[in-house]
Amino acid sequence: MSEKSIHVPPHVAETIHAIALLHSEHHRKSTLAERIVDQATSSVGRPVFLLALMGAAGLWVALNTFATLSGRSAPDPPPYNWLQLLFSVTSLVIAVMILISQSRADRFANLREQMTLEATLLTEQKTRKIIELLEELRRDSPGVRDRKDVEADQMAAKADPHDVLAVTEDAKPVQLVISEPAP
Numbered sequence: 001m002s003e004k005s006i007h008v009p010p011h012v013a014e015t016i017h018a019i020a021l022l023h024s025e026h027h028r029k030s031t032l033a034e035r036i037v038d039q040a041t042s043s044v045g046r047p048v049f050l051l052a053l054m055g056a057a058g059l060w061v062a063l064n065t066f067a068t069l070s071g072r073s074a075p076d077p078p079p080y081n082w083l084q085l086l087f088s089v090t091s092l093v094i095a096v097m098i099l100i101s102q103s104r105a106d107r108f109a110n111l112r113e114q115m116t117l118e119a120t121l122l123t124e125q126k127t128r129k130i131i132e133l134l135e136e137l138r139r140d141s142p143g144v145r146d147r148k149d150v151e152a153d154q155m156a157a158k159a160d161p162h163d164v165l166a167v168t169e170d171a172k173p174v175q176l177v178i179s180e181p182a183p
Contacts, residue, residue, distance in 0.1 A: 026107075
């Protein structure tokens with residue numbers, strides 16, 4: 001069978017490779033126990049597991065009912081105390097497995113959020129520099145009329161992360177003050 005080849009620009013391939021390395025590094029740093037729990041949680045989260053659980057419960061009830069109807073002593077007669085205990089323990093184990101898997105997934109999500117924040121701040125710096133250079137080029141170019149562009153000056157001004165954080169965290173409506181950059 002022949003493989004389909006997809007051509008992507010080098011910068012896209014580099015980004016895809018960086019993301020793959022991030023996932024690979026996260027997997028490499030996980031412990032064997034975490035990987036086992038993740039695999040088990042993945043298995044429990046499938047419809048087949050639910051069907052198997054329902055089938056096992058149905059079989060348990062049917063075998064005990066058949067034993068009672070045939071005059072023998074049922075190993076777990078109604079109200080099926082052993083079945084209830086088994087399901088309770090299974091539920092506890094599944095809940096803990098989900099919490100462990102979620103904790104690991106949260107660590108990875110926090111890493112992605114941190115990288116997104118860093119990339120956003122870097123993009124803001126680069127964009128600010130591009131605007132500054134374009135404004136400088138416009139001022140220095142003899143064929144372009146020299147004028148004051150307040151919006152470009154505002155865009156070229158550095159955003160203070162603490163101010164942005166204060167605005168986003170504040171639950172009360174905040175009046176934003178737009179200041180003009182110093183000349």
